[in-house]
Amino acid sequence: MNDKRFLKLFKILSNSGTPMKSEEICEQLDIAPRTLRNDLKKYKSIFLENGVTLISKPGVGYRFDIFDQDLYFRFIQDLIKKETNGQHIIPVYPEERINYLIKSFLSTYNYIKIEDLEEELFVSRSTLTNDLKEVRERLEYYHLDIENKPNYGMKIVGEEFHKRACISKYYFYTDSYDEIILNTEKNENKEIIKKLLYDTITENDFTLTDIGFQNLVMHIMILLMRMDKLTEDNIIESSYKSLEDEKEFRIACLLAEKLENQFKVKFPKKEIYYITIHLLGKKSMQFNDTLLISKETQDLLNYIFEHIKQNFQLDFSQDFELFRFLSLHFQPMMNRLKYGLYIENPLIDKIKNENHLAFEIALYAGSIIKEIKKYDVSVNEVGYVALHFALALERVQEKIKSKNVIVVCARNITCL
Template sequence: MDKKRLIKIIKILSQSQQPIKGKELCEELGVTVRTLRNDIKEYRHELSNHGLEIVSKHAVGYSLIIHNEEEYFQYIEELMKSESQNQMLIPIYPEERIDYLIKMFLTSDDYIKIEDICDMIFVSRSTLSHDLKEVREKLKYFHLDLETKPAYGLKIKGSEFHKRSCISQYFFHIHGGDESYLQKAKASKQQEIISNLLYKTMVEQQFKLTDMGFENLVIHIMIALIRLKEVQSNTPYEYDEYIIESREYNIATILCKKLEDEFHICFPQIEVYYIALHLSGKKAVQYNTNHLIVNQEYEDLLERIFREIADKYHMDFTMDMDLKTSLTLHILPMMNRLKYQMVIQNPLLEQIKIENSLAFEMSILTANIIHQIYHVEMNENEMGYIALHFQLAIERYQKQGPKKNIIIICASGMGSSQILLYKIRQKFKDYIQSIYITELYELPNIDQSVYDFILTTVPIPFQTEIPSIHVQYFLDDQDVLMLSDAFQQQSETLSFIDQYFSDNLFFLDLKGKDSKQLIHEMCSRIAMVKDVPNQFEDEVMKREKYSVTEFGNAIAMPHPMKPITDSTFVAVGILKKPVKWKRQYVKYIFLLSIQKDSKEALGLLHETLSALVYDKKALQELEKNPSLDDLKTILRKTAKEQEKNDIDVLFG
């Protein structure tokens, strides 16, 4: 049989919701009933080896049964490759299909019929319907939508500016970009020419862009040149006088004149405006290190952000001038991006959410405040960049705690005392106010109340007023671990495992089919054993709306938008089968709630739960025996490793 006919048979049957009678199938294929039977018989074994089967039932008809979807799509791709090397490859996996569909809509200015799309990518109407929901969700990020017109099909709806932003992402950034879209531009060295013209203009005008901003603007101009030749936008656009009268618009005008001379094309006003928007949203703000000039509006914004962080997380950043400066420089162009609905990408986003979870929560708080004041939505990518500033501030803050006064007792003589003193200062200099070296026999005569603890290389045979820590004079790894607890007041760190995890909040029988149902079910069951406020579930869903809490390794960590309970606890749900949260499948749910007005150091709890994202082996152990005792054992091990890693980083 001709492979083309086999492809057509599979295509027809895959798109039908019910069996097709042999006569109808033969008419569509242009073959006899006997030929059809022989064709199917010839390829029955091959089809079976690739996860599909064509079944014939008397008086009912032919139908396609897919036993293994992954093998099915791979087989279709191989068939298409063998038939035509120039044919665009059929996407196999759902994510690939969604990217494929978005690119298809972006490069078409006409409506595309649903049946034609099914025909292109070998899926049923129901599968396509599910894929289109995901397509709409992804397009929403770029302020775009799919317009449906009966008898015509589907078409992307939105402004030309936002379409180009989406084109930039899906043709230039995802999986290394799409060379087909750039082929002409690269062949004519267009990218290099644009880069040189942009660089010269920025130097002449003494205007600085971030590296990423420069690269994105070059890509925007390349897309503009392509789109100007292909399509003229009829989308009405409301110009903002603030941009028209800005320095950025003047620079955009100068740049467009150079581009017109080079490429012999006319840039209409809207194109100049688009470039001005890019410049305003991606500039590298400059300042005099002695005088950072910020208007009162942003001063008030930062003051409110710092005040709410102090209330919720008990970290006072009001005197952190580095944070104030870095946030100000970031917020100025960011507010332009938010105002004009410009989107940026953050390749580190998932890593930031996992490794800097507390800083990311602070950035969500910041996004919420900005939304309340300016009524603009900050997306996850922007939040990720804000979180990086907070992470540095958290690290600085943790080193600013009250410094310790300590006594050192070393019975081996002044030489070994000096070695111990050197080691202590080398490892913990940021945590020490003063050190007093003495002999053991002199200790009872010293006023111990002015010191925090004693370090001793020998046992102390009598009672002391303050804690004593026995160490080796050369300080081994275990000594460093104990001392880091003492200096950072973390001697009770692992107690959180027994304190916050309990049998009555450990669920193995959850029935929810999606994230909303599971969160509702867990919140309802928490309310049966904990005194939680009425808005508890609403606060968890509000936090989820800002940024989904799926973290990879089949883990989700939902939690309220702000601390609202009278105690800290973690409810654990382990599902029998993974459930799709938003983009990822989740099997382990840790619903965390932090006590309101709490001054507990919860950093290690966050870090320990986050560390599970990278520990597949630990979760495999838990899957074998999903019990609270096993979970606690894993958490203790993870916490100790996390604590040791932190010490290695801090103290070398």
């Protein structure tokens, strides 16, 4: 079997949305009609074994009928793995392709041609165009875009901080493509970074949420990976300079010093600010931190509760547990919103589907935050806030006790 010709034939028939005449296929493969007939006869059983029936209609042409999607996609992955000499598997499902495209754009500073992506991903131009539309929508969440330059190709454009946030998301949930793009050698530094971070926060009596810890480790890995892009800005935003008054900035400086000594690098000051923002946005606050809740946060919550009562006829003003949980949640959340630190919520669809009222209340609370603080509250943040309101609504239901009701009509006859 001529594997190379078989792979090309399989690509042609897979990417064609309509039947293809033998003349078209022969032209693309640069073979004679007789050779094509012999090939198709030889390959027919292989197609069947892998979830595909080859349909042939005289005067119409050839097409694939996929009767087993799982077998078909596994077959494609095996073919591509063989084609790339076992280096890595190219994604075949739409969601996998979209993630792969985003990671590919994030991993290079150069332009990528659409023709190269078609060949690499084993898809047609129309399929790739649809995927890129979804890619643009997802990048918009991080204030990033894809720039098209004639004769050069496409690349991601946007601020470095936003690129880092996007990279954190798309590399945090590791899959089989990450080690190729991230570079295996740099992954070996992960354990070193984790130890330095753990030692630093422990020495300073500081706690991070588990996911916050992992995200910060990933942020530092990305920082080291992109050292050639680091610059010391002559003008640093005043909002960043104000971070120097925070305890987290002192911890960030200590961590940066350890990282510099370990990896023989020098961090610009702005990078220390970025680490500070991560610490502020993902620290774990405990119940004994309640006294540290700012008056500003308390006033904001009281204002939100007051307007929820007016619009939903639900009074949470006496729910101290809700007030305490939201106060602890709001402190790091407001820091995330202030500095544009993104957060993922893998349960967002489930929260929306199973807690309609709580989600609506949380959306309303988010609109109040935007009105007062001028911060955009993402749907992921709204989802986490909704969980607090869902628990509060459950407590409200538990307090409602069933009552026996007797209805007596005008003739003193008991009706119910």
